[in-house]
Amino acid sequence: MTGPSYIPGAERLGPDTGGSMDTPNLPPRAVWHTVESPSGSGWFTSMASYLKRESVWPQVLYDPASDRLGQFAALDTSGRALRNDGTSRTNRTGRVCIQVEVCGRASEPWTDGFDPAGKPNFLKLIGAMRAWGIPDTWPAGAPQRYPGDHDDRDRATWLGRGGHYGHSQIPGNDHGDPGAIDTSKVPPNGTTTPGGGSPGGVSRAQDSINGLLYGYGAHGDHVTAVGRALVAAGFGSHYTTGPGPDWTDADTLNYADYQRSLGYRGSDADGVPGEESLIRLLGALPSRNDTPTVSLSNLIAAARADVPAATGHLTHPDDVLTVENALVAEGLLASSYADGSYGTRTVSAYAAWQRRLGYSGSDADGYPGRTSLSRLGDAHGFKVTP
Template sequence: MATEAWHAAIIHADQTETYCGTVDEQHVRQVRALSELDSVERHVREHPRQAGSFFVFRDDGDLDVYVPVDAPEFRVYDPDPEPKATDSEHLLRGGSGPAYVSGVTRFGDQSIGGASDSPGKPPRAVWHTTESPAGGNYFSSIASYLIRVGAEPQVIYCPVTDRLGQFGPLTQSGRALRNDGSVRVNRTGKVCIQVEVLGHAKSPWTKGFDPDDKPNYRKLIAAMRAHGIPDVWPVGKPPATASAATKRPKDIWESKGGHYGHSQIRGQDHWDPGAIDTAIVPGKGSSSPKPPTTPSPAYEPFPGAAFFHGGRHSSIITAMGRRLVAEGCGAYRSGPGPNWTNADRESYRRWQKKLGFTGADADGYPGKTSWDKLRVPNT
């Protein structure tokens, strides 16, 4: 039966969502036709697990979502439901490097994977491309898409703007790789740090890329090295074409640490990231790059309104509470602590009132304006 109507919604750059009602087939055809025009910066991507659903990447950072009204409900399930090693074991064995790169944007709820199945195996990094535009505000819209379809890596990177984001800690698994039968490929090694780079495999993003001018890129590579990932490509350079992407040796993946392309891993059928320059990725650890031209952000960026709800556990909440106390707005009997509580909400309400907010603008839930003024230290 053909689809006759679609639910339409907008996911905004701050991860809030606006439902727009239903649209008919003519509207959907117009949307698809518009995206094919060279003069329009909108790009369509089909939902990989829900037939008939699709997304439109917008250059303003928002993501348009279309879902058939008769489509079965799609929920994001972790494809690796129960870790074989406990989180404490994983963090003990994999905790040599940082969980977060300093100054990154944090997307989603920071809960995407789990502990490694084989923490005794060498650490590795996996490079993907999003097969999308780079630059502009696509950083946000692509992040929204990856969350929506449940295919988040740990890291997303834009080589044009040098923007760096994380969907979860480097010390836990991503879910951008497909399982190889019963083998949970995402959970191989001491760490398996996956990076989605905005760009296309057919046009390698390293062309014209200068790491000396990209401080966030250098911080990412430094974090990988801190986890013990060696500056080698065990399967060689990633292939330059889809037809050449045939070498996916299981024995090397299981036994060798280093850098891999999505195209080089057991159980996969993609050919990204294309022929990226392995002299740049990861480059040489002995080189002396120019110092960053801009300082790392000193304060936590606003994590989004949906971040603040009952049950949230984060060091960001502790840092926020300490700032509220320093501003004379604390309503804590003990703490502050990492769990979002009524005391946090009351303390934040006092902060909003101190700034002159009233009514619904002083409800105790952080908004971007009041958050930026609070200047919560980067954790």
């Protein structure tokens, strides 16, 4: 899904110098901040100048009192309001990472008394987020009351799941904003938004089955498996691309068609899987325990043995193929070289992955380390074992 670079009617605040995203294959997300000022139009003007002067601007500045909305940079480029998580540039994580600074204080949630229905610019902002495919979900849960204990900064969640996050929930950051904002208002439940982002009657509910999430905003190989099964069963008419690992409205609409074919009606055919229909589609229920594993020691042994051997030499092909498929998904390895052999092409592709994470020199030699392999696994659904 592709949304607007600039929200219609938003004030152009400059400097329009956002960078490209490092991991456009990862799900889209939004991050909410508070600029720690009062609300009001005058404060909006002052904070716009401050954020530019300090070079810590997000893409978007919003004032809930006046409904003023401004943009410092295009939504599909990076902001500068997050700290890096080690070598990972959090500002550049995901297909988009739309950051919003709100004129307000974390200790006094700005959503108190806030009515989204009466704020047309706020609804434009939410519509733009939805148009980019950002789910109406909070993967790390609702932001904690300020200052919080920060036990919700989970790196795997941040890398693997699209949706809305608070600044306080981002790995590598130590801020407590935006505080305990009302997540039924951000984004507003059941509210139609301009710019192609309306739920339009399509369910945004989720359900957990066997430890895996299904429904809008769910992410993982199990989502791809459902989509492929729907297509195979003749229920893929709503896809324009995919199916893929992010559950979109198209998945919901296709699944609803499938549910109706089974005789379900009304709320029982809302496009969100239940156990019975999922078993009938897949034959069995996937489980979180089905997550593939990759042995780091096996992978290193394969690299040492396969590189000097004849082309196509196989040492630990299952481990290698899982990693190669992830490198293919990252755009670093041609699919024709995903053959289970850790040869020179795979070494080069893995070295490119290491450089993408910020490694250089001998630390980007194409031979896996625990951290770089875990980062790849977090992004592509496999676990790393010794």
